[in-house]
Amino acid sequence: MQRIVVLNPKGGSGKTTIAINLASYLAARGDKPVLMDFDPQGSSVRWVKKRKPTQPLVHVIAAFEKDTRTTRAFQLRVPEYATHVIVDTPAALEARYLPEMTRDADKVIVPVLASDIDIHTCSNCIRDLLLVAKIRRDDNRIGVIANRIRRNTLIYQSLIRFLHTLHIPIVATIRDSQNYVRAAELGIGVHEMKSYVAQADVEQWLPLVDWLARPRAITPATIPQGAPPAVPAAGGSPPGGAAPPAGPAPSAAAGNADDAPAGTPAALAIA
Numbered sequence: 001m002q003r004i005v006v007l008n009p010k011g012g013s014g015k016t017t018i019a020i021n022l023a024s025y026l027a028a029r030g031d032k033p034v035l036m037d038f039d040p041q042g043s044s045v046r047w048v049k050k051r052k053p054t055q056p057l058v059h060v061i062a063a064f065e066k067d068t069r070t071t072r073a074f075q076l077r078v079p080e081y082a083t084h085v086i087v088d089t090p091a092a093l094e095a096r097y098l099p100e101m102t103r104d105a106d107k108v109i110v111p112v113l114a115s116d117i118d119i120h121t122c123s124n125c126i127r128d129l130l131l132v133a134k135i136r137r138d139d140n141r142i143g144v145i146a147n148r149i150r151r152n153t154l155i156y157q158s159l160i161r162f163l164h165t166l167h168i169p170i171v172a173t174i175r176d177s178q179n180y181v182r183a184a185e186l187g188i189g190v191h192e193m194k195s196y197v198a199q200a201d202v203e204q205w206l207p208l209v210d211w212l213a214r215p216r217a218i219t220p221a222t223i224p225q226g227a228p229p230a231v232p233a234a235g236g237s238p239p240g241g242a243a244p245p246a247g248p249a250p251s252a253a254a255g256n257a258d259d260a261p262a263g264t265p266a267a268l269a270i271a
């Protein structure tokens with residue numbers, strides 16, 4: 001089971017949009033995604049409730065609710081059949097909650113809009129992920145999504161330049177598209193829309209899907225003590241089953257691959 005956390009303390013950057021569309025994509029391809037909604041606004045929960053019984057199942061956990069009748073662990077339990085857990089996080093999430101929120105995350109996706117304010121918040125968010133949550137850059141766990149992009153704008157160019165300086169990969173570039181607004185209203189994702197309507201949007205998800213499928217990089221910190229050196233067996237994977245990423249990380253269509261570089265405390269208590 002893969003755990004994917006979508007995170008950026010800036011409201012409106014596209015966390016819920018990315019989370020629900022990822023869930024929709026995975027469900028449509030036959031996986032069993034679970035959405036875990038930590039945002040008291042409950043947008044992901046509302047989206048799942050709009051889905052019809054005939055649509056591929058997306059299980060949802062209202063993690064923002066405090067249910068005093070059960071333990072927190074019981075409330076947050078993930079069904080055994082789950083292939084992915086996608087965590088939608090609230091705006092204004094404080095840095096001190098990042099270690100807990102990202103502890104078991106295989107991937108952390110940070111959506112960012114092309115605006116001066118958003119670039120600044122994203123910079124702080126990445127810094128906190130590296131320094132407070134102590135995620136290593138070379139773990140290949142953090143990826144940025146440039147969201148609501150209009151390509152030929154100066155602010156888009158500055159966003160790309162800024163992301164290069166962070167040395168965090170841009171794992172997708174998503175255009176500003178009314179299909180995301182319409183899909184959210186209907187309880188579907190762009191992958192469940194008619195292809196003649198949403199093909200341009202669907203294509204932009206390919207680099208993200210590719211990056212998600214990449215295993216975490218083997219770094220000294222992830223190799224158990226006393227383990228043999230990670231020499232790939234002929235035609236197989238190195239010990240631990242995790243292969244280092246082959247070649248450059250997926251690129252946004254802009255051609256920038258891995259060369260590119262307060263919350264609600266009670267609701268977040270996972271224990």
Ligand SMILES: Nc1ncnc2c1ncn2[C@@H]1O[C@H](COP(=O)(O)OP(=O)(O)O)[C@@H](O)[C@H]1O
Binds near residue numbers: 014174178180
């Ligand atoms: N790529 C996009 N194109 C058009 N609208 C978008 C896009 N991404 C997000 N939105 C819209 O922007 C608003 C905020 O997005 P949302 O995903 O709720 O942000 P967050 O969860 O970070 O607060 C929503 O109305 C959503 O439909």
Ligand SMILES: [Mg+2]
Binds near residue numbers: 015043
């Ligand atoms: Mg949201």
